[in-house]
Amino acid sequence: NPVPEDIVPSTVVAVLNVRDRDSGENGEVSCKMAGNLPFKLEASSENTYKLITSSALDRENVSVYNITITATDRGRPSLWSSAELVLEVSDVNDN
Numbered sequence: 001n002p003v004p005e006d007i008v009p010s011t012v013v014a015v016l017n018v019r020d021r022d023s024g025e026n027g028e029v030s031c032k033m034a035g036n037l038p039f040k041l042e043a044s045s046e047n048t049y050k051l052i053t054s055s056a057l058d059r060e061n062v063s064v065y066n067i068t069i070t071a072t073d074r075g076r077p078s079l080w081s082s083a084e085l086v087l088e089v090s091d092v093n094d095n
Contacts, residue, residue, distance in 0.1 A: 002088040002089060002090035003053075003057065003087060003088070003089055003090065004089075004090050004092050005056075005057045005058055005059040005089050005090065005091060005092055005093075006092045006093075007053055007057060008053070009053050009054060009055055009056060010052055010053065010054075011052065011053050012050045012051070012052050013039070013051050013052065013053060013087065014050070014051040014085060014087075015044070015048060015049070015050055015051075016031065016041075016048065016049045016050075016051065016069065017047055017048050018031055018047050018048075018049065018071045019047055020071075020073050022073065022075065025073075025074040025075055025076075026073055026074065026075035027073065028073060028074040029047065029071050029072065029073050029074075030043075030071070030072055030074075031043075031049050031069055031070065031071045031072075032069070032070055032072075033051075033067060033068070033069055033070075034068040034069075034070065034082075035067075035068065037065060037067060038053060038054055038055040038056070038057060038065075039051055039052060039053055039054055039065070039067065040052050040054045041069065049069075051067070051069075051085070057089050058089075059089040059090065059091045060091075062089065063088065063089050064086060064087065064088050064089065065085075065086070065087040065089070066084055066085075066086055067084065067085040067086075067087060068082055068083070068084050068085075069082060069083055069084075069085065070082040071083075
């Protein structure tokens with residue numbers, strides 16, 4: 001679902017659940033977001049992250065965000081996987 005451009009900063013727009021079937025450090029996963037976007041990624045609970053708006057959105061400037069999230073485990077060697085989220089911004093002030 002599109003996110004309205006007048007959404008308040010600090011609003012959760014997605015909840016991500018990550019999982020690694022390994023045990024010990026090999027099963028401990030951390031996530032990070034690539035790029036300089038108006039979002040931040042926060043750990044919510046074990047294996048769960050929240051994607052939160054960090055500033056105002058403006059559909060006239062950017063109508064779609066491609067957000068790359070990378071999950072990395074603590075194993076040696078460290079393994080990683082990434083996924084791309086596509087977040088559409090809906091216009092609220094057009095008449």
